[in-house]
Amino acid sequence: MLTSKVLRNRTTELSDAERDTLECALSQTRTFAAGQLVVRQGPPVDVSTLLIEGLMSRHVDAPDGRRHLVAVHVPGDFVDLHAFPLKRLDHDVGALTPVKVAIFTHASLERLQKDDATLMRRLWFLTLLDAAMHRQWIYRLASLNAIERVSHFLCEMNARLLAIGSSDGSEFSLPITQADIGQVCGLTNVHVNRVLRELREAELCHVRGSRVRILNLSELVKKAYFDPAYLYLAPSIAARAAGRSGETHD
Amino acid sequence: MLTSKVLRNRTTELSDAERDTLECALSQTRTFAAGQLVVRQGPPVDVSTLLIEGLMSRHVDAPDGRRHLVAVHVPGDFVDLHAFPLKRLDHDVGALTPVKVAIFTHASLERLQKDDATLMRRLWFLTLLDAAMHRQWIYRLASLNAIERVSHFLCEMNARLLAIGSSDGSEFSLPITQADIGQVCGLTNVHVNRVLRELREAELCHVRGSRVRILNLSELVKKAYFDPAYLYLAPSIAARAAGRSGETHD
DNA sequence: CGCTAGCTTGATCTCACTCAATAGCAGTGG
DNA sequence: CCACTGCTATTGAGTGAGATCAAGCTAGCG
Structure with a gap:
């Protein structure tokens, strides 16, 4: 099951039914080679990417051309779910290794939101988990x-x-x-x-x-x-x- | 209007109607003195705080007792809206100056979620704005x-x-x-x-x-x-x- | 086999930290 | 009114963690 690692072993868990619902909403799977850019910063996006296999990164490109990682993603992470409310990204998304991903259109997520408010709050939770990790990264850089x-x-x-x-x-x-x-x-x-x-x-x-x-x-x-x-x-x-x-x- | 600064001048704006709806959902306003801790890390929380006046901070306490800021908030910021899906915080929230805040119970937010999916996505957007700032702070610390x-x-x-x-x-x-x-x-x-x-x-x-x-x-x-x-x-x-x-x- | 990307180690340098001392300023109490 | 206290700002001198520069090594791969 492609979504089996989503919210696995967290304080908030997906029920089997919710996992099914989510699975039904996904539109396709894709693979990318290591080093490939998967989503680019800037232009509007209408899909979000769930990482199934491999490692991905989110990074901002410094003006001097050097890239800096702001997140590393493992399977089960909804890499750019935040694009669903934000509609465009403030950073690039890339594959650190060969990866397999599942694609969700924002249209299908909107349908989900109408039908299953609880599941939606779980997805919101997912994006906030990212934010919590961001905060810890800030702490790490500033104090250690x-x-x-x-x-x-x-x-x-x-x-x-x-x-x-x-x-x-x-x-x-x-x-x-x-x-x-x-x-x-x-x-x-x-x-x-x-x-x-x-x-x-x-x-x-x-x-x-x-x-x-x-x-x-x-x-x-x-x-x-x-x-x-x-x-x-x-x-x-x-x-x-x-x-x-x-x-x-x- | 207490919510007049929420999502003001952003790519996503609140309509007047949405502002009204939000305003009706708030349960009370409070004030805190500079330096006061408003929400503590750890225990379950069932309310969220909208900053109306003053500056607030979010910070993690290092084991050596020094505190490190992970966010600074200005009026119109929904300081701990992320507690709504997360249910507990991974950091403290404090007042940097004397502040005035509006309190929303999570129960009232749940009602909102049922009634107004669009407004809810706007609130989700708000929490992701915080995450976007986090990412930029990471970049700032790591590369500048x-x-x-x-x-x-x-x-x-x-x-x-x-x-x-x-x-x-x-x-x-x-x-x-x-x-x-x-x-x-x-x-x-x-x-x-x-x-x-x-x-x-x-x-x-x-x-x-x-x-x-x-x-x-x-x-x-x-x-x-x-x-x-x-x-x-x-x-x-x-x-x-x-x-x-x-x-x-x- | 040569090429390239990543890993390893050494020498030197510099940005920001630490420690320390002083100055300004607000509040408080005699 | 001034002395006293505490907090914030300021400046100097010395130090050190991590950057930079440079070179050699290793291993996968066409």
């Missing part, structure tokens, strides 16, 4: 230093992938480059590399290529000042993501 | 240096105050401390002070106490890489906020 920022990002990805069953709580695949991590954390690729080495030497976390292995989650969480409350996870998942509950493979 | 960040923040506040008629396009009141600006821009109060001096010496912008006087908007906009697209302003206001249209008092 390099190693704390990278640790925080790794904890976040672990938690989000855990929620959709793509992390076992300590090991997961994160097929993005060190330069990408730099853009997320406001660091240069060179410094990201040094930080990852430091995390490796501290026996907290191994990042090799696209493989992330968290060796000591509770210590990593502590170093990152990571509190998963902002992800609105179901309590059991939140506890695991925070490294409380013996799930840490030490 | 100190003077660019402060300039960008001043351009943003000018634009937002312009939209609600509280800036004439070059001069406005911003009753917050240099330390507050530091928390917004991820800088120390000391460095904010130096940056403001630099802006003064460059004849770009005078900030004295709570008075901000922009001397050369188009140059300030350029230095800050400021593009007001993310504020979804009505075209004429956007042009003025971007310093294009002879509104610059040089």
